[in-house]
Amino acid sequence: MSRASxxxxxxxxxTALPRQQVLLRGxxxxxxxxFLILIxxxxxxxxxxxxxxxxxxxVAAGLVPASSAPLFLLLSLGGLWAISLTGAVxxxxxxxxxxxxxxxxxxxxxxxxxxALVLDVGLLALWARRYAxxxxxxxxxxxxxxxxxxxxVPGSDGVIVLALGVLLVWLALVSVRFxxxxxxxP
Numbered sequence: 001m002s003r004a005s006x007x008x009x010x011x012x013x014x015t016a017l018p019r020q021q022v023l024l025r026g027x028x029x030x031x032x033x034x035f036l037i038l039i040x041x042x043x044x045x046x047x048x049x050x051x052x053x054x055x056x057x058x059v060a061a062g063l064v065p066a067s068s069a070p071l072f073l074l075l076s077l078g079g080l081w082a083i084s085l086t087g088a089v090x091x092x093x094x095x096x097x098x099x100x101x102x103x104x105x106x107x108x109x110x111x112x113x114x115x116a117l118v119l120d121v122g123l124l125a126l127w128a129r130r131y132a133x134x135x136x137x138x139x140x141x142x143x144x145x146x147x148x149x150x151x152x153v154p155g156s157d158g159v160i161v162l163a164l165g166v167l168l169v170w171l172a173l174v175s176v177r178f179x180x181x182x183x184x185x186p
Contacts, residue, residue, distance in 0.1 A: 017115055017116065018116060018117075018118050020118050020119060021110060021115060021116070021117070021118075024065075024106045024109050024110040025062045025063070025065060025106075025110050026062065027062075027102060027103065027106035028058055028061045028062035028065065028070070028073070028103055028106050028107055028110070029055070029058040029059045029061070029062045031058075031099050031100075031102050031103035031106065032054060032055060032057070032058030032061075032073065032077070032103060033055060033058065034099050035077055035096055035099045035100055035103065036051050036054065036055070036080075038092050038093075038095050038096040038099060039080060039081065039084050039085060039092075039096055041092045042085055042088050042090055042092035042093050042096060043085070043088055043090075043092075044080075044081075044084030044085045044088070045083070045084050047080065047083070047084070050076075050080060051080075053076065054073070054076050054077065054080060057069055057072055057073040057076055058073055058103075060073075061073045061107055062110075065107050065110035065111040066110075066111040070103075070104075070107035070108075070111065073103070073107070074100070074103065074104055074107075077100050077103070078100075081096070081100075087149075089142070089145045089146050089149045093142065094138065094139060094142040097138045097142070098135055098138060101131060101134055101135060101138065102131070105127055105130070105131050108127070109123075109124070109127055
């Protein structure tokens with residue numbers, strides 16, 4: 001096949017998307033831009049070249065969510081967060097975390113099957129519960145971080161190692177306590 005017919009077939013498949021897939025795929029680039037705005041609002045540095053690259057990745061992830069673009073998008077969002085927001089713990093940071101989580105969930109759901117797939121309501125409800133759980137964990141983490149920043153505790157490598165150890169133990173306990181179950185389990 002030629003490049004022209006590949007592009008034509010791709011565009012034809014985009015016009016036949018159900019409304020649900022259009023919404024899921026639209027959340028990805030819109031959420032990407034919202035994340036960048038929130039990073040700026042939180043006092044992050046402006047990196048015009050990086051911001052442009054991230055927006056391009058967001059559009060690519062929205063167009064082809066079953067590719068590697070969503071992975072690179074989320075890695076770049078995390079990287080931008082790391083280089084832009086060093087030590088900021090205001091409400092904009094929590095909103096940015098929730099938007100990044102929404103981008104992740106939308107990309108996951110949009111890549112679940114062929115582009116014309118309409119996802120089951122039960123599957124959407126499951127992912128809504130997962131989003132709500134992780135949003136609650138992010139909010140709780142933000143509250144703890146805000147409280148600790150109010151005390152002006154000096155940075156310490158030991159405290160960071162201890163916190164990462166507690167996080168790893170918590171993840172291990174959660175993965176043992178709540179093992180993954182097939183979607184068709186009762």
